Amino acid sequence: MSIKEVGYISHQELIDAEQDISAERYAKGPVAVIECVQEIPCNPCEDACKFGAIYVGSPITNLPKIQEDNCTGCGACLARCPGLAIFLVDKTYSETEATVAFPYEYVPTPEVGEEWEAVDRQGAVKCKGKIVKVMNPKAFDRTPIVTVAIPKEFADEVRSVKRK
Amino acid sequence: MLTRELLVIGAGPAGLAAAIEAAKNGVKDILVCDLNMKAGGQLFKQIHKFFGSKEHNAGVRGIDQGVQMLKEAEELGIEIWLNSAVVGFFGDKIACIEQGQPDGTKKIVYMQPKTIVIATGAQENVVRFKGWTTPGVMGAGAAQTMINVNRVQPGKNIVMLGTGNVGLIVSYQLMQAGCNVVCIVEAAPGIGGYGVHASKVSRAGVPIYCSHTIKEVKGDGPDGRVSEVTIIGLDEKWQPIEGTEKTFEADTVTLAAGLKPVSDLVKLQDIEIVFNNAFGWVPVHNDKMQTTAKGIYVAGDTTGSEEANTAMEEGKLAGVSVAEELGYITMDEAKDQRDQIWDRLRGLRTGPFGEKRAIAKVVQMGKFPVD
Numbered sequence: 453m454s455i456k457e458v459g460y461i462s463h464q465e466l467i468d469a470e471q472d473i474s475a476e477r478y479a480k481g482p483v484a485v486i487e488c489v490q491e492i493p494c495n496p497c498e499d500a501c502k503f504g505a506i507y508v509g510s511p512i513t514n515l516p517k518i519q520e521d522n523c524t525g526c527g528a529c530l531a532r533c534p535g536l537a538i539f540l541v542d543k544t545y546s547e548t549e550a551t552v553a554f555p556y557e558y559v560p561t562p563e564v565g566e567e568w569e570a571v572d573r574q575g576a577v578k579c580k581g582k583i584v585k586v587m588n589p590k591a592f593d594r595t596p597i598v599t600v601a602i603p604k605e606f607a608d609e610v611r612s613v614k615r616k
Numbered sequence: 617m618l619t620r621e622l623l624v625i626g627a628g629p630a631g632l633a634a635a636i637e638a639a640k641n642g643v644k645d646i647l648v649c650d651l652n653m654k655a656g657g658q659l660f661k662q663i664h665k666f667f668g669s670k671e672h673n674a675g676v677r678g679i680d681q682g683v684q685m686l687k688e689a690e691e692l693g694i695e696i697w698l699n700s701a702v703v704g705f706f707g708d709k710i711a712c713i714e715q716g717q718p719d720g721t722k723k724i725v726y727m728q729p730k731t732i733v734i735a736t737g738a739q740e741n742v743v744r745f746k747g748w749t750t751p752g753v754m755g756a757g758a759a760q761t762m763i764n765v766n767r768v769q770p771g772k773n774i775v776m777l778g779t780g781n782v783g784l785i786v787s788y789q790l791m792q793a794g795c796n797v798v799c800i801v802e803a804a805p806g807i808g809g810y811g812v813h814a815s816k817v818s819r820a821g822v823p824i825y826c827s828h829t830i831k832e833v834k835g836d837g838p839d840g841r842v843s844e845v846t847i848i849g850l851d852e853k854w855q856p857i858e859g860t861e862k863t864f865e866a867d868t869v870t871l872a873a874g875l876k877p878v879s880d881l882v883k884l885q886d887i888e889i890v891f892n893n894a895f896g897w898v899p900v901h902n903d904k905m906q907t908t909a910k911g912i913y914v915a916g917d918t919t920g921s922e923e924a925n926t927a928m929e930e931g932k933l934a935g936v937s938v939a940e941e942l943g944y945i946t947m948d949e950a951k952d953q954r955d956q957i958w959d960r961l962r963g964l965r966t967g968p969f970g971e972k973r974a975i976a977k978v979v980q981m982g983k984f985p986v987d
């Protein structure tokens with residue numbers, strides 16, 4: 453089943469698009485995970501990254517590629533992506549927990565300290581998550597970036613929280 | 617009779633870009649007419665960040681792009697008449713305009729401009745099924761106007777038909793407005809719009825049923841409003857498969873089954889039109905966006921529904937060509953500018969989503985008579 457048929461991507465599609473992140477890079481701390489596997493005319497992510505970690509090039513329909521070693525995990529690219537397709541995953545958050553940061557444009561906006569249900573790419577509830585950070589500066593242009601802490605084993609699946 | 621160097625019909629991204637580019641190249645005395653109360657065309661309903669490149673203001677919300685363009689138009693002294701529809705064309709480029717008056721009434725005025733850019737956009741296709749006239753069944757564009765311009769919910773529980781970008785984006789925005797999207801139904805075997813848009817609604821738990829269509833809508837709600845929607849699976853030949861029905865409680869159905877160009881005005885000037893599978897009936901034009909009628913240009917969704925960025929680029933082409941026709945820039949200067957614009961346009965029309973449109977455009981332009 454592909455994104456074209458079901459509306460969400462599989463891990464294999466990330467690998468095919470060369471957008472998967474290596475275990476070694478994950479071990480070093482937070483990293484941007486780009487999940488944009490179709491050739492669409494779009495490139496703000498490339499411009500958003502000041503560290504040259506995202507490459508689209510020409511033509512503009514090339515798939516975005518992450519140079520994982522250049523990524524500092526700053527998170528600046530998340531709110532700039534009109535596809536809301538970039539996440540920041542930190543598998544080193546604690547002994548047992550990882551964090552996933554994602555754009556969240558619904559109301560109410562989660563608040564730090566709250567418990568929300570964490571969902572995967574199809575919106576299925578995976579586990580409970582604790583909101584550990586919410587950023588919404590002017591530069592994000594009304595796309596809040598929410599960070600949720602979850603048990604480590606769900607780090608590759610959780611991509612949002614369930615709307616309240 | 618009134619006259620202008622350039623009359624632009626439609627103040628969407630294509631029309632505004634045409635007016636701005638013409639003005640930048642020296643054209644004076646430009647008028648843009650729009651039948652809406654607000655300029656900006658589709659942009660003012662689009663609260664999401666746009667795709668594209670830096671040159672196309674990618675990442676900027678549609679609504680903010682509209683504001684930017686209006687500011688630029690104002691700075692360049694471009695006149696805009698709102699609430700003013702062009703309702704007819706006579707003889708040699710005589711436009712009949714229903715000019716909106718400050719007191720809300722309308723006055724008919726006639727104008728014979730030297731050049732015209734038609735940028736009237738597109739309109740939604742209708743889909744018929746049992747119960748399609750039930751109150752609560754509406755176009756996705758109407759629902760989008762309700763939530764993003766008028767700030768009212770079209771309903772609580774919504775079934776969306778169509779997975780093009782319009783269907784996907786409006787579904788997302790309905791949820792942002794606090795509605796519940798029950799499901800999205802698509803007759804084709806695959807999702808039509810961008811995967812990243814589909815992923816947004818999937819993450820929100822909205823199921824997408826491909827190879828399905830709406831079989832029936834029941835109107836047992838208050839005042840005969842939609843109460844129930846039954847969908848049915850389709851085989852490879854798009855025929856309903858009995859026994860695959862699913863029924864959902866819903867009070868609203870929104871239709872996003874594609875757009876077709878608004879080309880009534882084009883037809884009134886005996887401009888040649890051509891049919892193609894990607895766009896429907898569209899005016900024949902050349903690489904200057906000139907139609908088969910001298911002095912009349914087209915741009916944007918009127919020439920085949922695409923995107924705001926392609927609409928703006930086509931508008932720019934038309935604006936440059938108008939300046940050339942009126943003698944403000946030389947043939948070479950115009951060609952230089954157009955070459956740059958065409959480079960960007962070709963870039964936008966690559967990839968699996970753009971190729972079909974690129975080919976359709978080549979065919980459409982190929983019909984232009986060579987002299």
Ligand SMILES: Cc1cc2nc3c(=O)[nH]c(=O)nc-3n(C[C@H](O)[C@H](O)[C@H](O)COP(=O)(O)OP(=O)(O)OC[C@H]3O[C@@H](n4cnc5c(N)ncnc54)[C@H](O)[C@@H]3O)c2cc1C
Pocket residue numbers: 625626627628629630631649650651652656657658659662665666667668700701702703735736737738757760781782783785786878881915916917918921922923924925926927
């Ligand atoms: C839900 C949705 C989401 C979209 N998302 C994106 C996106 O993310 N990125 C992107 O690039 N594009 C997007 N688009 C597409 C984009 O909005 C359109 O392609 C673009 O607006 C076309 O511009 P236009 O100027 O040709 O037409 P329009 O914006 O439709 O403007 C046409 C104008 O002409 C006026 N008009 C029509 N007839 C007359 C008449 N007789 N007299 C006077 N005025 C008249 C209308 O009132 C209107 O204002 C989206 C579209 C929709 C519907």
Ligand code: SF4
Pocket residue numbers: 483484500501502503504505506522523524525526527528529530540
């Ligand atoms: S997280 Fe920061 S460094 Fe990494 S790709 Fe995004 S913008 Fe670049």
Ligand code: SF4
Pocket residue numbers: 486487488494495496497498516532533534535536537538812
């Ligand atoms: S900005 Fe987002 S949607 Fe656009 S190419 Fe980059 S990752 Fe894909």
